[in-house]
Amino acid sequence: MADGQVGSGPMNPTSMLSLRCKSCSAPLSAAPTDDIVRCQFCGSSQKLVDARAFFDQVLLQVNAWVRQAIPVGMEAMATGMVDPIARHTIFVNNIRPRLTTEYGEYRFNCFNVLAQPMAVLPYMMERGMPLSNNPKDVFLFQAKVQQVSALAVDDESKGMISEIGALSVAYGYLLNNAALMAETKPERYHFMKENFEAAAQAVKSAKKLSGLEERFRGLAKLSKGLDDLTSLNMQEAMTQLEEAKTALQSARATAIQSLDMSLMVQGIDKELSVVRSSTYLAEALQYAPGGDYAAAMTPIRNLMGVLTSLQERPFPQWQGRFRDTSHHEEILKVVADIQKAKAGAGAISMLPVQGTVLFPFWAVDIPYTFQTGALWKTQGVEVTEAMLVSATFPADVDAFSGNEPRLVLTDIFNARERSGFFNKLAGKETSISGGGPVREVINRSQPYSPGVLRVIPPLSTPQDAVTLVQDYVTRVRQADRTIQNQLRLSAPRVISLIFVPGTPDNLRPNVLFWLGGLAPRSVGSLTMLATIAM
Numbered sequence: 001m002a003d004g005q006v007g008s009g010p011m012n013p014t015s016m017l018s019l020r021c022k023s024c025s026a027p028l029s030a031a032p033t034d035d036i037v038r039c040q041f042c043g044s045s046q047k048l049v050d051a052r053a054f055f056d057q058v059l060l061q062v063n064a065w066v067r068q069a070i071p072v073g074m075e076a077m078a079t080g081m082v083d084p085i086a087r088h089t090i091f092v093n094n095i096r097p098r099l100t101t102e103y104g105e106y107r108f109n110c111f112n113v114l115a116q117p118m119a120v121l122p123y124m125m126e127r128g129m130p131l132s133n134n135p136k137d138v139f140l141f142q143a144k145v146q147q148v149s150a151l152a153v154d155d156e157s158k159g160m161i162s163e164i165g166a167l168s169v170a171y172g173y174l175l176n177n178a179a180l181m182a183e184t185k186p187e188r189y190h191f192m193k194e195n196f197e198a199a200a201q202a203v204k205s206a207k208k209l210s211g212l213e214e215r216f217r218g219l220a221k222l223s224k225g226l227d228d229l230t231s232l233n234m235q236e237a238m239t240q241l242e243e244a245k246t247a248l249q250s251a252r253a254t255a256i257q258s259l260d261m262s263l264m265v266q267g268i269d270k271e272l273s274v275v276r277s278s279t280y281l282a283e284a285l286q287y288a289p290g291g292d293y294a295a296a297m298t299p300i301r302n303l304m305g306v307l308t309s310l311q312e313r314p315f316p317q318w319q320g321r322f323r324d325t326s327h328h329e330e331i332l333k334v335v336a337d338i339q340k341a342k343a344g345a346g347a348i349s350m351l352p353v354q355g356t357v358l359f360p361f362w363a364v365d366i367p368y369t370f371q372t373g374a375l376w377k378t379q380g381v382e383v384t385e386a387m388l389v390s391a392t393f394p395a396d397v398d399a400f401s402g403n404e405p406r407l408v409l410t411d412i413f414n415a416r417e418r419s420g421f422f423n424k425l426a427g428k429e430t431s432i433s434g435g436g437p438v439r440e441v442i443n444r445s446q447p448y449s450p451g452v453l454r455v456i457p458p459l460s461t462p463q464d465a466v467t468l469v470q471d472y473v474t475r476v477r478q479a480d481r482t483i484q485n486q487l488r489l490s491a492p493r494v495i496s497l498i499f500v501p502g503t504p505d506n507l508r509p510n511v512l513f514w515l516g517g518l519a520p521r522s523v524g525s526l527t528m529l530a531t532i533a534m
């Protein structure tokens with residue numbers, strides 16, 4: 001050993017510590033004959049000699065720390081040969097203060113991670129995890145704690161050592177998973193499962209951390225389920241996801257009753273949303289025509305890629321929402337509905353017209369009041385106009401950026417008939433918008449199975465559509481003084497999602513074209529949409 005320590009007791013490093021991964025510092029299991037070892041937690045391969053060298057380095061650091069912590073001349077006491085009172089004194093005066101300071105920081109950072117959802121959907125990247133510490137530092141800290149654990153003699157000190165040990169080990173594994181969530185390497189769910197299982201094991205006996213073990217077990221199930229899902233083992237995936245849901249619900253019920261642990265509830269709620277999203281994905285694949293899961297997975301994988309890129313666009317009005325797990329859940333629910341309808345096991349609301357590709361639109365009611373007449377004859381007229389908003393509008397950068405919302409919807413205020421001056425004076429205007437035919441389109445749509453037609457899933461939610469319509473109205477008012485003066489808008493509301501057949505060519509979607517000037521000019525990049533058509 002590096003510093004020549006031999007013998008038994010707390011100062012003997014080999015009895016307490018195992019070989020560590022050079023890359024993530026998790027314990028490494030290797031046979032003495034192995035030349036190359038692969039870490040089961042982060043997947044990095046390393047030469048056994050390098051792992052040994054790293055281990056020696058950790059030991060040096062740990063022992064240097066212990067020597068520094070224990071007063072000169074007292075080292076012998078730390079070896080466990082002397083009486084418990086003397087060890088207790090060293091622990092209370094010299095060790096505990098140092099551990100408490102360092103642990104305080106790790107505990108705080110670990111709880112910040114625990115407040116977040118520790119789950120990510122297939123083919124998506126999650127870069128929002130707070131990575132305040134390097135797993136190496138955390139594992140080094142945990143090695144120090146192990147090294148001095150025999151100095152804790154009374155129950156209180158023992159309890160403290162055990163909680164510090166448990167949470168810091170778990171935190172190390174969570175940091176590994178945070179790194180895995182930020183990339184899409186093929187085996188990541190396998191490694192995430194290993195890390196969650198090890199973290200669950202670590203906190204098993206820490207009773208104060210109520211709900212934590214169960215949460216980690218649930219997350220291990222979810223990771224296993226997603227590993228199965230991406231390997232197209234559908235039956236096993238469904239079983240694992242069901243068990244993940246049960247474990248996470250139980251963890252939530254326990255955590256909410258604890259003052260310390262209740263901050264996990266918001267994270268667990270989002271993890272449950274990821275479980276539901278994953279179940280929608282599994283359902284969608286199960287309805288794959290001819291059981292060809294691999295073929296059905298292609299547009300889904302592309303969709304997840306598109307959702308990842310949308311959440312990274314620099315538009316503050318959308319960023320928070322597009323990063324939220326519930327946003328993905330709403331979209332993936334529709335994906336499952338589409339696949340079910342295609343298989344004839346369900347239906348989606350469609351307009352019965354000719355076309356080759358179904359484009360999704362939000363049908364929005366936009367109630368407003370406007371003032372008509374002049375002077376002593378002014379009156380308020382109430383109108384409920386109907387609009388269609390392309391549900392793939394985030395794929396149009398001009399609309400998504402907020403520059404040109406009108407491109408992706410039925411531009412009803414532009415299409416209005418400009419009432420003559422005398423009508424207005426007499427208070428005979430009936431509307432200041434012109435969306436009449438849009439209502440007919442909405443009324444004529446019916447539940448159908450799309451059969452062989454290709455279907456584009458939405459990239460937005462009803463709430464997104466409302467936000468876009470509000471932006472649109474704001475711009476219309478800025479541009480048109482008459483409307484600015486006359487219009488009082490109340491809250492727009494989405495009434496349904498309808499699919500409209502179009503016959504896209506390379507340039508245009510050719511959808512709703514019979515609406516003339518009212519037709520949305522864009523449904524987003526057709527190149528992008530072609531990759532997610534199901």
Ligand SMILES: [Zn+2]
Nearest residue numbers: 021024039042
């Ligand atoms: Zn590793």
